[in-house]
Amino acid sequence: MCYDLAFSTSIESVFDYLPELKDMGQLDMSFEPTYHKVAQAYPKWPVVVNDNGTLKLMKFEWGVIPNYMKTPEEIKKGRKWMVNARSEKVLDTKAYWSRIRxxxxxxxxxxxxxxxxxxxxxxKVPYYIRLKNRDIFFIAGLYAYSHLPNPETGELPGTFTVLTRDANDVMSRIHNGGDNAGRMPLILPVEYEQEWLRPDLSDEGIRRILNYSLPSDEMAYWTVNSVRKAKPDDEGVIERVEYADLPAL
Structure with missing residues (x-):
């Protein structure tokens, strides 16, 4: 699936790819660069939404809180499964994700x-994966506002999930074990980024975008130290580490 993300550059870099955000006065968001955040900590993360025809950069919590979770106890038990959504479920009318598509x-x-x-x-051996030709990329996501207010502020927090799909060749060889083996985040090409946000996008258009698979040759990847152990949030997290006798992919 996709439980570990990095955003190790300035938030202003988003404007280089989506300059409309700059035109709409979105320059005042504060977000410290991070080399690793884990989904199940439910960190606040920048997301781009289309709000009544206007692109907006928001900070939402990673991990959707669906309206069928009625109590804090239910949220604590079930939210960890809501940080990712299988792309195959987005148009499945029996799935929650279809309701917020x-x-x-x-x-x-x-x-x-x-x-x-x-x-x-x-x-297991951890890998860091990025794109060869882009400093940042965009993953398709879905969002929902929590129906339960923040106990400290009274606000209904925005929450999001990351879409995943069947892995390409490289990712199927890296993500090769566990219950969710053979999955990768749904990374979008430039031509689909703003289309994904269009309010009038039909289900057929959604299906076309969900079927996109990033080619393996657009990815760079290398082995790193474990991200399951606490460490400083700096570039050491993504430094290349050689593992003796590691078989080639």
Whole structure:
């Protein structure tokens, strides 16, 4: 799936790819660069939404709080499963994600992490993955406002989920184990980014975008130290680490 993201550049870099945000006076958002955030900590993250025809850069919490979770106890138990959504479920009328498919967002990132199983090895090997030709990229997402107010502010927080799809060749070899093996985030090409946000996008248009698979040769990747151990949030998180006797992908 996609539980670990990086956004290691300034928030202003989003405006280079979506200059309309700058034109709409979106320059005052504060967001500190981060080399690693884990989904199940429900961090606040920048997302781009289309609000009545206007693109807006917002800070939402990672992890949708669906309206069928009625109590804090239900949220604590079930929210961890709402940080990702399978793209195959977005148009499935029996799935919750279909109900909020009109609430589409872009989730900017500079990279993400995934783990590879090696036969005979005790621990999985972590990889950092980014795009070769872009400093940042956008993952397709869905969002919803929580129906339960923040107990401190009384506000209804915005929440989002990251869409995943079947992995391409490289990612299927990296993300090769566990219950959700063979998945990767739905990274969009430039031509689909703003289209994903169009309010009038039909279900057929949604399906076309959901079927997009980023080619393997557009990805750069290398092995890193574990991101499951606490460490300073700096560039050391994504430094290349060599593992002795690691089989080639």
């Amino acid at each position: 009109r609430n589409r967002c872009l989730v900017p990132a500079t990279g993400f992490f995934e783990h590879r199983e090696i036969p005979g090895w005790k621990n």
